[in-house]
Amino acid sequence: MNKKDKSRFSNDINIKNKRAKFEYEFIDTYLAGLVLKGTEIKSIREGKVNLQDGYCYFRKGELYSKGIHISPYAQGSFYNHEEGRERKLLLKKQELGKLESKMNEKGLTIIPIRLFINDRGLAKMEIALAKGKKIHDKRDSIKDKDLKREFDRVKI
Numbered sequence: 001m002n003k004k005d006k007s008r009f010s011n012d013i014n015i016k017n018k019r020a021k022f023e024y025e026f027i028d029t030y031l032a033g034l035v036l037k038g039t040e041i042k043s044i045r046e047g048k049v050n051l052q053d054g055y056c057y058f059r060k061g062e063l064y065s066k067g068i069h070i071s072p073y074a075q076g077s078f079y080n081h082e083e084g085r086e087r088k089l090l091l092k093k094q095e096l097g098k099l100e101s102k103m104n105e106k107g108l109t110i111i112p113i114r115l116f117i118n119d120r121g122l123a124k125m126e127i128a129l130a131k132g133k134k135i136h137d138k139r140d141s142i143k144d145k146d147l148k149r150e151f152d153r154v155k156i
Helices: 003-008 018-023 038-045 093-103 135-155
Strands: 014-016 024-034 055-059 062-066 087-090 108-117 123-132
Touching (some): 018 024, 018 108, 018 135, 024 093, 024 108, 055 093, 062 093, 093 108
Antiparallel strands (some): 014 108, 024 123, 055 062, 055 108, 062 087
């Protein structure tokens, strides 16, 4: 591996779902591991991930994420992964039970907030139990953001 290839991969990956904070009100957050294929982690290290349309759901007592787009790895040949495949999330049994019981409440969903690589080089995903915001709540969010921006501008 030459110098050019080493600079392509990065361990300080921190991909955020910026739209999630606008669309949802977070109730609780959790840190989950991911079950990935080899080409997927390489694409993540290149930063080619989109969390915008992602969501999580339960199947047979296990948590899966869907709608997360990880671009195919350029040098992956026929071993490459599917871009939008569902990926299993790894949480403690106690956390899974707590999440599944809260998911049965009406109007709650689990969404990915952030994808990053920790100190040990493992890909982790921060997920949130969230409730969808109404239109007037979104307007309040925009108003608060504008006020903060004005305040910061006057402060300087």
